[in-house]
Amino acid sequence: RSKEEGGGQHFNYEPSLHAHAEERRKLEFSLRRALERNEFVLNYQPVVDAKDESIVSFEALLRWHSEEHGFVSPAKFIPLAEDTRLIVPIGEWVLREACREAANWPSNVKVAVNVSGEQLLEQNFIATVVGALSSSGLAAQRLEIEVTESIFVRDSSAARGVLEQIMALGCGIALDDFGTGYSSLAYIRNLRFSTIKVDRSFVQGAAADNPESLAIIRAVVAMAESLEMSTTAEGVETERELAIIRGLGCRKIQGYYFGRPMPATDARALFGRPQLQRVGA
Numbered sequence: 001r002s003k004e005e006g007g008g009q010h011f012n013y014e015p016s017l018h019a020h021a022e023e024r025r026k027l028e029f030s031l032r033r034a035l036e037r038n039e040f041v042l043n044y045q046p047v048v049d050a051k052d053e054s055i056v057s058f059e060a061l062l063r064w065h066s067e068e069h070g071f072v073s074p075a076k077f078i079p080l081a082e083d084t085r086l087i088v089p090i091g092e093w094v095l096r097e098a099c100r101e102a103a104n105w106p107s108n109v110k111v112a113v114n115v116s117g118e119q120l121l122e123q124n125f126i127a128t129v130v131g132a133l134s135s136s137g138l139a140a141q142r143l144e145i146e147v148t149e150s151i152f153v154r155d156s157s158a159a160r161g162v163l164e165q166i167m168a169l170g171c172g173i174a175l176d177d178f179g180t181g182y183s184s185l186a187y188i189r190n191l192r193f194s195t196i197k198v199d200r201s202f203v204q205g206a207a208a209d210n211p212e213s214l215a216i217i218r219a220v221v222a223m224a225e226s227l228e229m230s231t232t233a234e235g236v237e238t239e240r241e242l243a244i245i246r247g248l249g250c251r252k253i254q255g256y257y258f259g260r261p262m263p264a265t266d267a268r269a270l271f272g273r274p275q276l277q278r279v280g281a
């Protein structure tokens with residue numbers, strides 16, 4: 001995804017091009033120092049069971065508070081980290097930190113960690129996962145790795161090989177943002193994903209009575225069910241979206257309606273409660 005943006009491919013002489021490149025260079029300079037300066041923090045967003053609304057997992061989401069740039073959105077710095085391969089050490093920190101935190105949670109609650117293609121295909125990735133699990137004491141079954149379809153574009157068999165090794169450890173693999181990339185059923189035929197995450201754009205479409213979105217969610221849920229994979233609806237914000245998604249049979253729900261990404265201490269505080277405080281309640 002990131003290669004299209006800001007790459008050196010097109011030479012249209014826009015006046016903003018230079019300023020854009022300059023800003024990127026500054027951001028990269030800061031990003032190179034962010035790990036050692038402890039500028040990263042993980043937030044955790046709850047994922048709930050669609051039936052009883054109990055917490056099944058949290059997705060770890062990276063936040064960067066830069067000394068020079070203030071808060072920088074992941075949409076901005078993750079592509080930059082991928083282009084510069086800084087995502088490899090940053091991603092290793094994310095894995096270790098997420099596993100360390102999740103080891104404190106009730107044992108039925110999992111943690112989901114996003115992994116970029118650059119990181120997945122890196123030599124030491126399996127060793128990094130094994131290290132994060134063993135140093136934290138987290139059971140492999142409680143770690144779910146989230147990947148997007150884009151990881152299969154460059155070297156699909158290599159990506160598949162790594163994911164199979166991760167599964168052999170006992171970890172789950174979730175297919176993130178499903179339906180937004182080069183969705184190919186071949187990946188789904190060849191790999192036993194634990195979860196398919198239906199992108200928020202389909203959730204929004206369904207709530208707007210868009211017949212195509214409704215049909216696609218219905219088809220994805222049916223396919224996942226018959227392949228014994230779970231489904232998560234991403235980005236559920238409203239009561240209406242929740243009702244529609246429930247009606248379509250998604251197994252798990254994630255979105256602002258049940259909770260925004262939050263600091264680790266706030267996530268821990270939720271375990272004392274029987275049910276999440278809904279936004280709409």
Ligand code: C2E
Pocket residue numbers: 045060061062073074075078087091094114115116146176177234235236237254255256257261
């Ligand atoms: P993602 O993995 O699809 O994560 C879900 C994104 O949707 C998060 O954005 C989350 O805050 C947002 N979201 C959740 N519920 C709602 C909702 O109800 N409404 C709306 N409007 N948004 C919602 P965030 O945290 O900005 O992250 C964006 C993307 O950055 C992630 O998308 C993921 O692709 C990437 N990312 C985040 N952390 C990491 C990381 O540690 N490593 C890697 N490689 N990528 C990461």
Ligand code: MG
Pocket residue numbers: 059114146176
């Ligand atoms: Mg994700």
Ligand code: MG
Pocket residue numbers: 176177197234
């Ligand atoms: Mg997603």
Ligand code: MG
Pocket residue numbers: 177199200234
């Ligand atoms: Mg998404």
